[in-house]
Amino acid sequence: MSEAAEPQVEKAAPVVPERLRALTPEEAFAVRCWWQRLTLPAEELKVFTPAPPWPKGVRAMLRRCESPEAAMLTEAFRHLWHRLPESEGQSEKRRNLRLQTWACIALVLAEVRAETPSATLGSQLGKQKKETGKPHMSELRFQQLMTCQTPEELVQRLRRALALIDKRDVSVVHLADNIALWWRESQGVLASQPSGRLGFLWANDYFEALSRYQRASD
Numbered sequence: 001m002s003e004a005a006e007p008q009v010e011k012a013a014p015v016v017p018e019r020l021r022a023l024t025p026e027e028a029f030a031v032r033c034w035w036q037r038l039t040l041p042a043e044e045l046k047v048f049t050p051a052p053p054w055p056k057g058v059r060a061m062l063r064r065c066e067s068p069e070a071a072m073l074t075e076a077f078r079h080l081w082h083r084l085p086e087s088e089g090q091s092e093k094r095r096n097l098r099l100q101t102w103a104c105i106a107l108v109l110a111e112v113r114a115e116t117p118s119a120t121l122g123s124q125l126g127k128q129k130k131e132t133g134k135p136h137m138s139e140l141r142f143q144q145l146m147t148c149q150t151p152e153e154l155v156q157r158l159r160r161a162l163a164l165i166d167k168r169d170v171s172v173v174h175l176a177d178n179i180a181l182w183w184r185e186s187q188g189v190l191a192s193q194p195s196g197r198l199g200f201l202w203a204n205d206y207f208e209a210l211s212r213y214q215r216a217s218d
Helices: 025-039 056-063 075-081 092-109 121-126 139-146 151-164 172-186 198-217
Strands: none
Touching: 025 056, 025 075, 025 092, 025 172, 056 075, 075 092, 092 151, 092 172, 121 151, 121 172, 121 198, 139 151, 139 198, 151 172, 172 198
């Protein structure tokens, strides 16, 4: 069924408190609804919406994409783009930037298999891997994640990061917000306080999780 003909049966859900820095609450709701229909099996999806899941091939095609430009051509991205609140009066430059931002978000979120609302990426990567005394992501690789220079590098490293935590137990809203914040900062728009910047947010969550079991082993 085409996007235009698809019945709009998604229903509003209670707002889950999330720490948003770059997304609006409306965008956060839209991207979570999109991810649920893209990923969850029909029985699980019924808890959130009477709308049916999209065919598995829709997600599979998006996951095969290697660049934001390729993602923009997929059915999955069209589903997401048409659900986002419209931004009127945008310049062509701003619209192109928004397209690239949401294409990156789509590429990364398509990897997530199960989410835990309000769970941040940094905290999950810093948690102890089984009983090894080591985090899921090493400090070196975590530093590399925080210094990504291009959208392609960001997507690649985030995909690898998700693989380290079995692609689950992270909030898709937080993850989308992280990516949107990265894009904002890449354009030179930084929060006035360092505590509102992506590097601090990731590092604070990561090292807080790391310290919990390192202190216990001292």
